[in-house]
Amino acid sequence: MKSYRKELWFDIPTRRAFINITPDVQACLDDSGIHEGFCLVNAMHITASVFINDDEGGLHQDFEKWLEELAPFDPDGYQHHRTGEDNGDAHLKRSVMGREVVVAVTDGRLDFGPWEQIFYGEFDGRRRKRVLVKIIGE
């Protein structure tokens, strides 16, 4: 069994953003030399997300609006802010969108359906944060 590990670093200038990282993950897979196995991609921070959906700007606006309704940004609205933070909403938004994806690796490629793309979802940006790519297989 082979294994491969790489960190992808981000420094998003805004509080929130969705970044398509599919080419970065495929580059990791190419580097790994692994042809059959599983590829785990996870946010290493608890106010960010890795998820799979469509690379369509209108949909991303819908996600942004919807997540703001489900878990609004509110500096005075969360118990977590007694620690001095203002990002309680980001912890909840990330819980909806998920921490990680596991993607099948087949014949050296990410084994995707027609529209699947991997996104980094930032909910509390303006600082350096990381995504972990770990691949195991043969």
Added chain:
Amino acid sequence: MKSYRKELWFDIPTRRAFINITPDVQACLDDSGIHEGFCLVNAMHITASVFINDDEGGLHQDFEKWLEELAPFDPDGYQHHRTGEDNGDAHLKRSVMGREVVVAVTDGRLDFGPWEQIFYGEFDGRRRKRVLVKIIGE
């Protein structure tokens, strides 16, 4: 390390449905000859879900009602619809329910608790769509 791959195809006649695919996944595991490892089951489409919960019809009605409240079907309500689609709600519903499950494989069986069953969650049906089963192990 062995690996196994199969696509399960669906053509759900309604917009939304929950289908118990546990027997199909167990049949894949039997085919694979893998006794110890991990089994990934993921929707290959971004308006569908694979999740684990109870096979109880009342609960499925609760899921349907709850998801409709969280992310209502609304042909005029999503920016995504500028592309000509009407399935913005389906992208959001799938985000709540999740794209994938990873199930432990132990002694050639899906290593489940007493009520765990795997479901295909369709949120924009009436066309052919796929689930990927990928198993790695020995």
Added chain:
Amino acid sequence: MKSYRKELWFDIPTRRAFINITPDVQACLDDSGIHEGFCLVNAMHITASVFINDDEGGLHQDFEKWLEELAPFDPDGYQHHRTGEDNGDAHLKRSVMGREVVVAVTDGRLDFGPWEQIFYGEFDGRRRKRVLVKIIGE
């Protein structure tokens, strides 16, 4: 390829709780002798969750309040209760928080960012329930 399996048992005296199980999972990893691979941690019950977030009490109060708003406890409010259960809300809460996490194993440790901790989320306690830890790798 090596594989390792262990069940963690819980008997939470309250209906809901968040329990940090990171030391238990690391102990499983130490037992396994696996240095490179994947560690799956999943609830074996469909009214409980395993998720990764921050070990901060205020945030856990925020999660509790937020989940109660999204999917309120309501003995008369769910079709699932026709079976005699009163835990419909717990099935929905668990769907938001997730069934499982997959954690990369690198150099014999859980390959985490600075604040990542694994939690057992109980939404229908007061009875014995289990979490599965399954590790594969070398």
